[in-house]
Amino acid sequence: MFVSRAAVSRVMSASARSMSTKVAVLGAAGGIGQPLSMLLKLSSAVDELSCYDVRGSPGVAADLSHIPTKASVKGYLGASEGQEEELGKALTGASVVVIPAGVPRKPGMTRDDLFNINAGIVKTLVEGCAEHCPDALIAIISNPVNSTVPIAAEILKAKGVYNPKKLCGVTTLDVIRANTFVGSHLQKDPATIDVPVIGGHAGITILPLFSQVPGFTATDEELEALTVRTQFGGDEVVKAKAGAGSATLSMAYAGFIFAENVVKAMKGEECVQCAFVESSLTDARFFASPCKFGLNGVEEVLPFGQLSAYEKGWFDKMMPDLKAQIQKGIEFAAK
Ligand code: NAD
Ligand code: LMR
Numbered sequence: 525m526f527v528s529r530a531a532v533s534r535v536m537s538a539s540a541r542s543m544s545t546k547v548a549v550l551g552a553a554g555g556i557g558q559p560l561s562m563l564l565k566l567s568s569a570v571d572e573l574s575c576y577d578v579r580g581s582p583g584v585a586a587d588l589s590h591i592p593t594k595a596s597v598k599g600y601l602g603a604s605e606g607q608e609e610e611l612g613k614a615l616t617g618a619s620v621v622v623i624p625a626g627v628p629r630k631p632g633m634t635r636d637d638l639f640n641i642n643a644g645i646v647k648t649l650v651e652g653c654a655e656h657c658p659d660a661l662i663a664i665i666s667n668p669v670n671s672t673v674p675i676a677a678e679i680l681k682a683k684g685v686y687n688p689k690k691l692c693g694v695t696t697l698d699v700i701r702a703n704t705f706v707g708s709h710l711q712k713d714p715a716t717i718d719v720p721v722i723g724g725h726a727g728i729t730i731l732p733l734f735s736q737v738p739g740f741t742a743t744d745e746e747l748e749a750l751t752v753r754t755q756f757g758g759d760e761v762v763k764a765k766a767g768a769g770s771a772t773l774s775m776a777y778a779g780f781i782f783a784e785n786v787v788k789a790m791k792g793e794e795c796v797q798c799a800f801v802e803s804s805l806t807d808a809r810f811f812a813s814p815c816k817f818g819l820n821g822v823e824e825v826l827p828f829g830q831l832s833a834y835e836k837g838w839f840d841k842m843m844p845d846l847k848a849q850i851q852k853g854i855e856f857a858a859k
Pocket of ligand 1 (some may be wrong): 677769
């Protein structure tokens with residue numbers, strides 16, 4: 525019997541749509557983890573929500589479980605006296621794992637200053653993913669993203685389960701900041717703007733491509749101000765929070781948008797969004813650019829198009845820093 529390709533793809537996307545999706549949030553009781561878990565609980569794309577943390581996660585899960593949406597919610601704890609390690613249970617069956625676990629910055633710190641603590645946290649959690657959900661897409665929020673993603677890749681490789689289509693650093697906060705700042709500059713609804721942001725997620729490694737925004741105009745001074753504000757938007761929040769941490773609410777929103785898009789793509793609704801992924805677009809092993817997400821995660825790393833002379837200047841400046849931060853992660857994982 526002849527079965528057309530269209531019929532096969534209809535059947536495939538129908539079965540993809542009906543796939544039950546478990547999303548695990550690791551660090552779910554934190555400043556990002558709590559609102560991120562709440563947004564995921566509100567999403568009709570999520571069937572099961574797993575909230576893991578070394579503290580407080582059973583309370584977060586109990587609280588969320590009273591919201592009348594379809595996702596079931598369970599809380600899981602890390603090991604402590606009298607408490608068995610529940611990471612395996614939290615991860616088993618997960619198709620997407622979002623990791624905001626780790627310490628945030630205080631004023632005066634760079635994201636790289638978080639490396640010593642967060643590198644070890646991410647290593648342990650990704651080892652858990654390799655063992656309990658090797659096919660899951662892992663989305664890393666924990667800073668410094670430019671180093672924690674390479675750490676995760678090396679850990680997954682060592683365990684024999686690395687799939688570059690299923691490992692992303694979340695850079696969506698840079699995109700939503702760029703959209704917000706440009707919306708205000710052009711006096712347009714920011715929801716109608718989508719600025720591609722490439723490179724990495726730290727200071728000058730963040731490069732918003734305003735030249736690719738339809739209708740964008742600015743003086744040289746305005747362009748410089750918008751670019752630098754996007755690159756250092758994180759510092760603006762760290763300074764305003766005055767020692768109480770870094771962006772949590774805007775990051776929870778950004779992490780939710782990213783994760784929900786990934787889940788929907790796995791169910792058959794392809795989408796394009798920026799992410800920090802293994803890439804051959806430049807000579808950096810990992811690079812953020814627009815990516816096409818589909819049934820299997822990152823289906824295609826898309827080219828970022830023509831850079832203006834101004835953007836090329838920042839690109840050249842960023843590459844040594846980005847490559848050094850990637851290398852730092854690779855070397856940590858090799859120890
Ligand atoms: P937070 O301190 O409020 O929360 C972190 C949570 O991680 C805590 O609940 C803590 O108990 C938990 N945790 C620590 N070790 C853990 C482990 N081994 N397993 C599970 N959970 C563990 O911090 P936050 O404000 O939510 O920020 C978290 C991380 O996200 C920081 O590294 C921050 O720099 C980063 N961040 C990234 C972006 C981005 O754009 N990628 C944006 C904002 C913040
Ligand atoms: C951000 O961009 O807000 C985050 O990476 C947190 C930080 O330390 O700035």
